[in-house]
Amino acid sequence: MRAAVLRALGELPRCEDVQEPLLDEGEEVVHVTACPLTNLDRDRAAGTHFAAPAVLPAVCGSALAAGRLPDGTRVLFRSPGGTMAERAATRRAWCLPIPDGLDDALAAAVQNPGVAAWNALKWRAELRPGESVLVLGATGVAGQIAVQLAKHLGAGKVVAAGRNPRVLAALPALGADATVRLDQSDDALRHDLRDAAGGEDFDVVLDYLWGRPTEVFVSTLGFADMELRFSRTRLVQIGAMATPALRLPAQVLRSSGLEIMGSGTGNAPPPEVLARELGQTLDLLADGRLRMEIERVPLARVRHVWNLDQQGRRTVLIP
Ligand SMILES: NC(=O)c1ccc[n+]([C@@H]2O[C@H](COP(=O)([O-])OP(=O)(O)OC[C@H]3O[C@@H](n4cnc5c(N)ncnc54)[C@H](OP(=O)(O)O)[C@@H]3O)[C@@H](O)[C@H]2O)c1
Known part of the structure; x- marks a missing residue:
């Protein structure tokens, strides 16, 4: 499968072929549909963030992404192995359903700034x-x-x-x-x-x-x-x-x-508070009371858009 891979801190990630995700007990494969590119991703890849990846090469993508579980449920999901990929490993406990009618890319884009x-x-x-x-x-x-x-x-x-x-x-x-x-x-x-x-x-x-x-x-x-x-x-x-x-x-x-x-x-709130905040943020976005601009970019172009100033718009990578 294709993924955005970082080979050295300070380099630009490239879209490369990588192994399919290896599943631990309780994990399942999610088919990724949209993955936001945040400043946290940039800072980690640059090596300037306190949580820069310790092991390289690494699949990028630290924010929640959108995807489909094997049973077809549309979710926002977390994956410690990186989300900028065609597929990723996740757990049901790390997933939140995307409300009907809300676009995957918008849902993925709003999570990080909304909850923050x-x-x-x-x-x-x-x-x-x-x-x-x-x-x-x-x-x-x-x-x-x-x-x-x-x-x-x-x-x-x-x-x-x-x-x-x-x-x-x-x-x-x-x-x-x-x-x-x-x-x-x-x-x-x-x-x-x-x-x-x-x-x-x-x-x-x-x-x-x-x-x-x-x-x-x-x-x-x-x-x-x-x-x-x-x-x-x-x-x-x-x-x-x-x-x-x-x-x-x-x-x-x-x-x-x-x-x-x-x-x-x-200093984050407990998981149930985070889930409630995210759920309310998604609801506000779904009914138009919260607005944001996004730009969808194919995952293959990750290297070209990595450092682009999107001037108030969030880049969302589409595998
Ligand atoms: N702690 C958390 O939980 C959390 C969560 C989300 C984001 N963040 C952080 O919050 C920051 C903003 O994120 P974002 O997604 O809004 O980024 P963004 O969309 O890239 O926007 C960057 C902002 O920074 C401004 N800026 C950049 N350099 C500046 C300078 N030298 N002087 C004044 N303004 C400057 C830009 O101003 P103009 O566009 O007007 O030039 C723009 O308002 C990032 O550092 C991100 O990592 C933290």
């Missing part, structure tokens, strides 16, 4: 109805989903910050109350972030970028006096598209209510 946004908003930040949310990196696939889910989960005001003008202009239709351009001077960005906050600190910040945009945001916080106050801004670190490290002045943590936490594998 849900986890960050509800599980980590514990968003309450009416609270304000800033999304740093709102023009990415994950950021666009986060803007929509923040509104769905009852956020009062959602401010979307990004660079891509086409996507930024489309965000109000997805629920953003205001947009902020990140590609401007630090002073202008600081001014626009303060303006969008409307004289109060954001309650929740979803951060897909880190580095310079986050540093500028953090510099908008803090009171320059000795009054005793209580405030809380829960900044959830989700991705590091700008820079992997941050300069954080100590005084910001004393003069503001900034609380920084991450959202990822080390």
Whole structure:
């Protein structure tokens, strides 16, 4: 069968012939129909992610993919052996049915950004109805989903910050109350972030970028006096598209209510919560209350599209 194979960290995966998946006790073969290409896949293959593959060659694909079980059930499934292949090994316990009428490729594409946004908003930040949310990196696939889910989960005001003008202009239709351009001077960005906050600190910040945009945001916080106050801004670190490290002045943590936490594998909710979040995300997508753009690409072209900036669209590989 054909699969996207990584032979060395830092190289581009190639579509190659590989052995059929070997099944352990309790596993069955799933025929893969759609597999998203995420930044996690890119970072792991580049060797820059903490969970880069330890054994090579390896079949790529770490997000859930869509496929058909031997009895014909359409599912999103997990496969530790990699999902970017014509077939993969899975277990029923690792599968979630795809709702009728929902396209396989869309279902596969929404899982990673959908559950990530849900986890960050509800599980980590514990968003309450009416609270304000800033999304740093709102023009990415994950950021666009986060803007929509923040509104769905009852956020009062959602401010979307990004660079891509086409996507930024489309965000109000997805629920953003205001947009902020990140590609401007630090002073202008600081001014626009303060303006969008409307004289109060954001309650929740979803951060897909880190580095310079986050540093500028953090510099908008803090009171320059000795009054005793209580405030809380829960900044959830989700991705590091700008820079992997941050300069954080100590005084910001004393003069503001900034609380920084991450959202990822080390602090995930229990499996039943994840399954519920994913099920609700799929339902929202199926009835059109959640929108995302995807681009279907044949698996054979994996090498050519691996590092392509899809400008707010998710590449989905079709075996
Ligand atoms: N922790 C988790 O559970 C989890 C789950 C999903 C995603 N993530 C991570 O979240 C991040 C975003 O994922 P995604 O799927 O949205 O990626 P994506 O669709 O490729 O979007 C990338 C985003 O990063 C922005 N960006 C890239 N470089 C930048 C820079 N130097 N300065 C400012 N903005 C920059 C892009 O802005 P423009 O397009 O406007 O230029 C765009 O908004 C990735 O790091 C991903 O691994 C984490």
